[in-house]
Amino acid sequence: MAAPLALAACGSGDDTEMMDDTAMAEGQMADGQMPMDGGDMSMMGSDSAMQTASAEGTVTAIDADAGTITVDHGAVPAIEWPAMTMAFEADEELRQDVAVGDTISFDFTTDESGNAITSITKK
Known part of the structure; x- marks a missing residue:
């Protein structure tokens, strides 16, 4: 094209x-x-607002060097995500509050630049 x-x-x-x-x-x-036609560029620019959502899952990895927490989470209907295991950016304080194997509920943001946990509650 x-x-x-x-x-x-x-x-x-x-x-x-x-x-x-x-x-x-x-x-x-x-x-x-x-x-914008729904292709790769549809998430670029002002049309791509940050979304917030909540999910529950199990911490499967914590990577201090990458600044991430990997979570095996359930479906997130609010943003039409299926259940999956994925890494989320998380600040040092959040990473220190959890351990591999913890069951958590968490709030996060997602946009074209990535996914970041904003709060975590252990279950």
Whole structure:
């Protein structure tokens, strides 16, 4: 998709007219900007607000060097996540409050830059 758009920007003769039609068919807006289409870029920019959610799970790893806590958590319906095991960024105080094997409930944020635990409660 990048090559036709790059060629369209060159503006050379009949090819330009064909590329303009192609770009318009692909959803290019009149001002030349491309709308967000649900691809990788849909999480970029102002449309990608930080989300907060809560989950429950079991701590499976703590990595002080990476600054993460890995949790095997249940589904998170609020943000349409299935159950999975994943690492979350966590500050040093939160990492020191838990141990591998602890069952926890936790609040976290998620956005295009990553996932971070904001609070933890041991069960």
